[in-house]
Amino acid sequence: MIVIDGSRGEGGGQILRSSLALSMVTGKPFRIEKIRAGRKTPGLLRQHLTSVRAAAAVSGATVTGDELGSQRLEFTPGAIKAGAYHFAVGTAGSAMLVFQTVFPALMLADGPSEATFEGGTHNPMAPPFEFLERTFLPLVARIGAKASVELTRPGFFPAGGGSFTARVEPFGKRKKPLELDERGKIQHRNVTALISHLPDAVGKRELETVAKKLSWAEEDFRIRRDDRSVGPGNALMIEVGSENVTEVFTGFGDRNVRSEAVAEAALAEAKAYLAAEVAVGEHLADQLLIPMALGAGGRFTTLPPSRHTETNIETIRTFLDVDIQCEKVEGRVWRVTVTPR
Numbered sequence: 001m002i003v004i005d006g007s008r009g010e011g012g013g014q015i016l017r018s019s020l021a022l023s024m025v026t027g028k029p030f031r032i033e034k035i036r037a038g039r040k041t042p043g044l045l046r047q048h049l050t051s052v053r054a055a056a057a058v059s060g061a062t063v064t065g066d067e068l069g070s071q072r073l074e075f076t077p078g079a080i081k082a083g084a085y086h087f088a089v090g091t092a093g094s095a096m097l098v099f100q101t102v103f104p105a106l107m108l109a110d111g112p113s114e115a116t117f118e119g120g121t122h123n124p125m126a127p128p129f130e131f132l133e134r135t136f137l138p139l140v141a142r143i144g145a146k147a148s149v150e151l152t153r154p155g156f157f158p159a160g161g162g163s164f165t166a167r168v169e170p171f172g173k174r175k176k177p178l179e180l181d182e183r184g185k186i187q188h189r190n191v192t193a194l195i196s197h198l199p200d201a202v203g204k205r206e207l208e209t210v211a212k213k214l215s216w217a218e219e220d221f222r223i224r225r226d227d228r229s230v231g232p233g234n235a236l237m238i239e240v241g242s243e244n245v246t247e248v249f250t251g252f253g254d255r256n257v258r259s260e261a262v263a264e265a266a267l268a269e270a271k272a273y274l275a276a277e278v279a280v281g282e283h284l285a286d287q288l289l290i291p292m293a294l295g296a297g298g299r300f301t302t303l304p305p306s307r308h309t310e311t312n313i314e315t316i317r318t319f320l321d322v323d324i325q326c327e328k329v330e331g332r333v334w335r336v337t338v339t340p341r
Contacts, residue, residue, distance in 0.1 A: 002030040002318060006071070009311030011038020013048050014286075017101045018312055020055040020075060021290060022319035024105040029076035030319075036071070043069040047093025047119065051101040054087045058102050082109035082170070089119030092160030094126035099166055104290050106168040107145040113168045121155045121162035122194070122235045124252045127283065129154070129164055130192075130237055131248045136287055139245065143295040144174035154196055154226055156233025157254075171295065178288070178298035180279035181335075184243025191221045192239070197232035200225070202259050206236040206251075209263035213271070236263050238270040247273060247281045276332045278302050285309050285336060292338040293322045299337040301329065309336075 002023075006015050013036055023030050036042045044052070044067070052066045052073065060078030087098050095117035106113045121129045127136065129151050137147050146169040155162015191210050193203030203223040211221060234253025239246065251266035253259070273281045280288065280302040286309045292298050293316050305313075305326050313324045323339040 001074075002028055004030055004032040004315070004318065005034060006032045007034040007037035009314060010307045012036055013097070014308060015311060015315055016048055016073070017051055017097060018290065018315040019319070020051060020101050021104040022316065023075055024055055024059040024061070024077045024080055024102075025108050025294060026319050027077055028319055029074070031072070031074045033072050035073060043071045044073070045093060046091045047089050047097060050087055050089045050093070050119070051098050054085070054098050054102050055105070057085060058105050080105045080109050082106070082111035082113045085113065085115040087115065087117050089160065092120045092123070092155060092157040094123040095119035095121060095155065095162060095164065096123070096127050096129065096132060099132070100127070100287070103147070103166075103168065104294055107140075107171055107291065107294065109168075109170045111170065114165065115168075116163060116165045118161070118163045119155060120157060120160050121151065121164060122233060122250075122252060123157060124254075127287065128235055128237070128248070128250050130239075131250065131283075134239065134246050135248050135284055139178060139288065140291050142176065143178050143291055143298075144176050145169065145171045145291070145295075153228035153230075154194070154233060156196065156229060156231060159229070159231025159233075161230030175296040177296040178292055178300065180244055180298070180300035182301070183245050183277070183279040186240060186242050188239075188241040189216060189220055190239050191216070192237045193223045194233075194235045194237065195223055195225050196227055196229040196234065198234055198253075202234055202253065203236075205259035206263040209260045210236070210238065210267050213267055234262065236266050238266050240270065240274065245279050247284065249273070249281065272303065276303055278333055282306050282309075286312055289313065289316060289324065289338065293320055293324070293340060295340075297322075297338040297340050299335060301333055301335050303332055304334055305336070
């Protein structure tokens with residue numbers, strides 16, 4: 001049994017989620033200790049527990065330690081099963097991260113699957129729905145696993161209640177390497193203030209903040225109102241669509257955070273990405289590693305690897321015989337190469 005130290009590296013829930021995903025696809029059982037020891041509230045929170053139980057459902061696993069607050073878990077997977085699933089976090093915890101946990105297994109299932117996820121869809125410290133739809137899944141399709149997502153209603157902290165459905169077609173024999181040395185010419189760009197049960201003025205202030213720093217056309221800025229959510233919420237998204245990749249950078253609204261600060265958070269990430277002229281942003285680099293390792297590998301240019309990315313690489317190497325190299329090219333440009341053995 002593989003033993004994982006949950007306190008190493010960035011010490012958060014990603015180590016658990018990646019271990020669950022890789023355990024399912026390799027059939028290797030694992031035990032993880034000191035779960036989320038690097039966080040203010042260690043142990044399993046509701047969204048982590050939902051990820052564990054989702055993984056168990058998809059793989060027919062036996063699990064011990066799957067309870068709130070647990071800092072130790074044993075997971076022994078069975079066979080991956082395609083099918084129809086429904087997973088609900090029960091809080092505003094990220095439903096997107098639950099999807100992230102089971103998606104690699106569904107990519108390798110013996111048939112198509114459809115799963116509905118309930119919880120938060122626009123959460124700080126997690127990919128929002130638009131990132132999944134516009135950035136991540138189109139690249140996974142180029143690797144060979146096709147998937148689509150549909151948002152039923154957004155979910156924000158603290159009310160939660162968001163919902164989306166994912167349909168996944170497995171790899172089959174379609175595995176292809178992903179090569180993203182350059183992002184190519186920018187073909188479209190836009191800034192969207194997502195508003196739910198809040199005044200439009202919130203979004204307008206965010207858009208004005210970004211407009212002052214980016215010399216983009218007026219038609220590139222818009223407010224998108226979606227009042228299907230259970231409670232109020234807001235996210236500011238900057239989308240940069242290039243020939244080879246579309247990136248989405250997000251700032252998340254909070255009642256204790258000024259609209260200008262929400263916009264500036266997304267703007268800082270977008271400007272760093274644009275200035276470096278790399279293909280893949282910091283968060284996308286982290287997300288692509290497991291699909292590429294399970295597929296035919298490939299390479300991409302990106303910003304200096306984050307601690308999240310470094311920890312994820314270490315976790316992948318624990319379960320898979322794969323070579324992952326990160327090398328500095330120049331300045332803030334790095335190249336990550338993934339080579340399955």
